[in-house]
Amino acid sequence: MDEKKPKRAAVRTPMPEQPAEVRRNNFNEVALGYTLEQAMQEAQRCLQCKTPVCEKGCPVEVNIKQFVGLVAKGDVPAAYQKLLETNSLPAVCGRVCPQETQCEEVCILAKKGQPVCIGRLERFAADQFVASSACEQVTGKNACAIIDEKLRVACIGSGPASLTAAGYLAGLGIKVTVFEALHELGGVLVYGIPEFRLPKSIVRREVEGLRTLGVEFITNYVGGKTITVQELFDQGYKAVFIGVGAGLPWFLGIPGETLIGVFSSNEYLTRINLGRAYDFPNWDTPIFPAKNVVVFGGGNVAMDAARTALRLGAENVTIAYRRTKQEMPARIEEVHHAVEEGVQFELLCAPVAFLGDEKGYLKGVKLQRMCLGEPDASGRCSPVPVEDEYFELICDLAVIAVGTGPNPILLSNTPGLKLTRRGYIEVNETTQETSIQNLYAGGDISTGSATVIAAMGAGRKAAKAIYERLMQNR
Amino acid sequence: MPNKIVKKRSLIPGSTSEVVIEAPHIAAKAKPGNFVILRVWDQGERIPLTIADADARKGTITIVYLVLGKTTAHLETLKEGDSILDLCGPLGRPTHIEKVGTVICVGGGTGIAAMHHIAKGNHLAGNHVVAMVGARSKDLLLFVDELQAFCPEVLVSTDDGTCGQKGFVTDLLKERLCSEYQISPSELDSVKTSLADRLATDKGIAEVVAVGPVPMMRAVAQVVKPFGVKTTVSLNSIMVDGMGMCGACRVTVGGVVKFACVDGPEFDGQLVDFNELASRLGAFRTQEKISSEHFHKGGCCTHG
Numbered sequence: 131m132d133e134k135k136p137k138r139a140a141v142r143t144p145m146p147e148q149p150a151e152v153r154r155n156n157f158n159e160v161a162l163g164y165t166l167e168q169a170m171q172e173a174q175r176c177l178q179c180k181t182p183v184c185e186k187g188c189p190v191e192v193n194i195k196q197f198v199g200l201v202a203k204g205d206v207p208a209a210y211q212k213l214l215e216t217n218s219l220p221a222v223c224g225r226v227c228p229q230e231t232q233c234e235e236v237c238i239l240a241k242k243g244q245p246v247c248i249g250r251l252e253r254f255a256a257d258q259f260v261a262s263s264a265c266e267q268v269t270g271k272n273a274c275a276i277i278d279e280k281l282r283v284a285c286i287g288s289g290p291a292s293l294t295a296a297g298y299l300a301g302l303g304i305k306v307t308v309f310e311a312l313h314e315l316g317g318v319l320v321y322g323i324p325e326f327r328l329p330k331s332i333v334r335r336e337v338e339g340l341r342t343l344g345v346e347f348i349t350n351y352v353g354g355k356t357i358t359v360q361e362l363f364d365q366g367y368k369a370v371f372i373g374v375g376a377g378l379p380w381f382l383g384i385p386g387e388t389l390i391g392v393f394s395s396n397e398y399l400t401r402i403n404l405g406r407a408y409d410f411p412n413w414d415t416p417i418f419p420a421k422n423v424v425v426f427g428g429g430n431v432a433m434d435a436a437r438t439a440l441r442l443g444a445e446n447v448t449i450a451y452r453r454t455k456q457e458m459p460a461r462i463e464e465v466h467h468a469v470e471e472g473v474q475f476e477l478l479c480a481p482v483a484f485l486g487d488e489k490g491y492l493k494g495v496k497l498q499r500m501c502l503g504e505p506d507a508s509g510r511c512s513p514v515p516v517e518d519e520y521f522e523l524i525c526d527l528a529v530i531a532v533g534t535g536p537n538p539i540l541l542s543n544t545p546g547l548k549l550t551r552r553g554y555i556e557v558n559e560t561t562q563e564t565s566i567q568n569l570y571a572g573g574d575i576s577t578g579s580a581t582v583i584a585a586m587g588a589g590r591k592a593a594k595a596i597y598e599r600l601m602q603n604r
Numbered sequence: 605m606p607n608k609i610v611k612k613r614s615l616i617p618g619s620t621s622e623v624v625i626e627a628p629h630i631a632a633k634a635k636p637g638n639f640v641i642l643r644v645w646d647q648g649e650r651i652p653l654t655i656a657d658a659d660a661r662k663g664t665i666t667i668v669y670l671v672l673g674k675t676t677a678h679l680e681t682l683k684e685g686d687s688i689l690d691l692c693g694p695l696g697r698p699t700h701i702e703k704v705g706t707v708i709c710v711g712g713g714t715g716i717a718a719m720h721h722i723a724k725g726n727h728l729a730g731n732h733v734v735a736m737v738g739a740r741s742k743d744l745l746l747f748v749d750e751l752q753a754f755c756p757e758v759l760v761s762t763d764d765g766t767c768g769q770k771g772f773v774t775d776l777l778k779e780r781l782c783s784e785y786q787i788s789p790s791e792l793d794s795v796k797t798s799l800a801d802r803l804a805t806d807k808g809i810a811e812v813v814a815v816g817p818v819p820m821m822r823a824v825a826q827v828v829k830p831f832g833v834k835t836t837v838s839l840n841s842i843m844v845d846g847m848g849m850c851g852a853c854r855v856t857v858g859g860v861v862k863f864a865c866v867d868g869p870e871f872d873g874q875l876v877d878f879n880e881l882a883s884r885l886g887a888f889r890t891q892e893k894i895s896s897e898h899f900h901k902g903g904c905c906t907h908g
Binding site for chain 1: 647675692852855866880890894
């Protein structure tokens with residue numbers, strides 16, 4: 131064997147993408163994924179540091195050094211197996227994690243140039259593995275026989291936090307049942323994140339993977355309504371994990387908000403993602419077509435909504451944001467994609483009223499000019515209204531993407547559950563346990579809106595603590 | 605099989621049907637006022653339907669639907685023994701029921717079925733329930749027998765006089781309220797607020813509950829208003845998830861925006877902005893038509 135070291139490329143291997151002018155007309159995935167050659171070339175850029183700091187940046191502690199090393203050698207099944215040891219949803223993470231502020235941010239290569247594309251490699255390994263159907267090889271290793279039929283754990287919600295907790299526990303031989311309120315599994319991965327960023331087939335594949343590990347899934351069960359936490363304990367579950375997401379859309383509280391054509395981002399995206407309204411009338415859920423769309427907000431959800439509106443044929447899509455692009459909480463890549471596709475930005479403005487016609491349809495929005503003031507609690511410059519400076523935008527559809535709060539359904543039906551000042555579930559930071567013994571929570575319902583990977587990190591932490599408690603009490 | 609249709613009966617041929625569905629987990633908890641969200645096939649839309657009755661012992665719930673759009677037309681193709689793909693509930697806040705005396709329950713259209721569950725709950729709580737139901741004609745009346753089984757008074761009106769009194773159900777209500785408070789309907793218009801003040805303390809009729817089409821509920825609220833009696837209406841807003849996630853069902857009540865799915869579906873009828881509700885119910889009318897046409901042209905497969 132020729133052991134000569136390959137020459138290390140200075141720049142990142144670019145990700146093949148659908149051209150902007152093509153993709154703005156379809157719902158297919160924007161990023162197309164690496165080929166084996168591209169992945170190996172990129173993986174070979176990794177320095178294989180003695181102390182891999184990148185791994186400290188990862189909420190689920192992926193063995194980045196090892197998996198990237200395996201990809202560099204072209205051993206994809208082994209790389210995937212390595213990923214699965216700590217991450218139940220690698221194909222999802224490889225697509226939606228903000229690697230630029232996590233593992234890739236601290237990559238040693240980033241200090242002098244460009245970091246290794248860890249996320250793209252994760253995605254590659256996960257996708258390739260399924261494509262090459264090396265399933266048994268890997269699941270054979272990860273699936274454990276059930277330790278004890280009586281050691282059952284319930285997860286409420288089937289988003290990233292719950293799926294991670296379920297995957298971790300199932301891998302250790304614990305019987306897990308996941309209760310989902312909607313009809314499809316995946317939580318925000320299915321109703322929130324659009325097809326062009328995270329195909330549903332990928333989510334379904336990850337869920338199926340968990341099913342082969344022995345996780346049981348029950349849909350159409352609303353925690354707090356169909357079943358309460360106490361009832362789960364009564365049924366013999368030894369621990370319950372709440373991963374229901376935030377799930378209550380914030381509105382702006384301005385006049386005209388109930389006009390037809392004003393949507394919360396949750397409704398807009400749920401109709402289109404969960405309901406596949408982009409394929410109406412083949413799918414039954416409708417969304418009405420619009421010419422001029424204004425989206426309020428500056429996060430990933432706002433970008434998703436704006437890019438979705440373009441794909442549904444809107445002529446003008448504008449993101450209206452109170453601050454400037456620098457303060458936007460969205461991932462740089464998402465803003466970049468939105469700009470490429472033709473989304474316009476109206477910065478430093480805030481809506482003050484929606485304007486409608488006599489039939490109750492949205493016709494436009496009145497906005498007030500803002501300027502940047504002193505930094506606020508988030509460290510970002512706060513928007514300050516400019517007196518008497520107003521303008522109007524014509525629109526027949528508006529999407530409000532200014533965040534979510536805690537959905538009260540489960541919380542109000544769980545007596546004794548301690549909440550934070552902001553109304554989220556208070557948890558022990560080490561174990562994710564709530565004020566009720568053996569009841570754990572993680573993800574947006576304990577932190578407020580955050581990332582998929584943060585939720586997964588919480589799910590993993592909770593699962594570890596649950597497992598330890600179960601073993602102690604055996 | 606979950607969600608199996610154990611009984612189906614056509615209440616008004618071609619327009620309204622009743623299905624009894626095996627759903628023990630929902631039946632065990634369903635209270636008057638609750639609703640379910642269902643989906644008929646794997647590319648189907650989620651629609652809310654009020655629970656008309658529940659039998660915890662048999663583990664069944666009863667749903668009555670008007671064949672109106674694509675999903676209900678599709679639902680109508682299902683037979684006894686078939687299953688409903690997705691059924692989720694019980695959702696919404698249950699009706700606030702306590703022993704208060706006399707409660708008038710007004711129902712119109714398929715709303716009579718939903719009203720039936722509320723009337724039954726009030727009866728079981730020991731209230732004297734006066735049921736008032738109305739329809740265009742005799743053939744379109746629903747649930748009269750079921751209501752007569754426990755309501756001491758069931759008053760019927762039909763627009764054409766083919767059953768009960770001729771006229772609108774709100775006329776029945778007006779008459780009843782006038783006789784209770786011993787004024788003539790002609791006097792009613794002139795007294796208004798003073799009457800309301802005087803009679804607000806009169807507990808003869810403690811509450812009027814109305815479930816039905818928006819114009820009917822609006823008319824009921826108007827009739828009751830001068831009497832100052834508590835008015836409860838059950839709203840049938842458009843919903844997607846039915847659990848507070850999307851806000852499609854928002855409705856203005858007393859100047860405050862509420863979600864019908866989690867804050868309701870029942871609200872104070874005197875405070876609901878019915879104009880806005882009616883307008884928002886029509887938000888997807890064009891798409892509903894397209895969807896129905898697509899279905900009837902056979903553009904939609906049926907599931908097994």
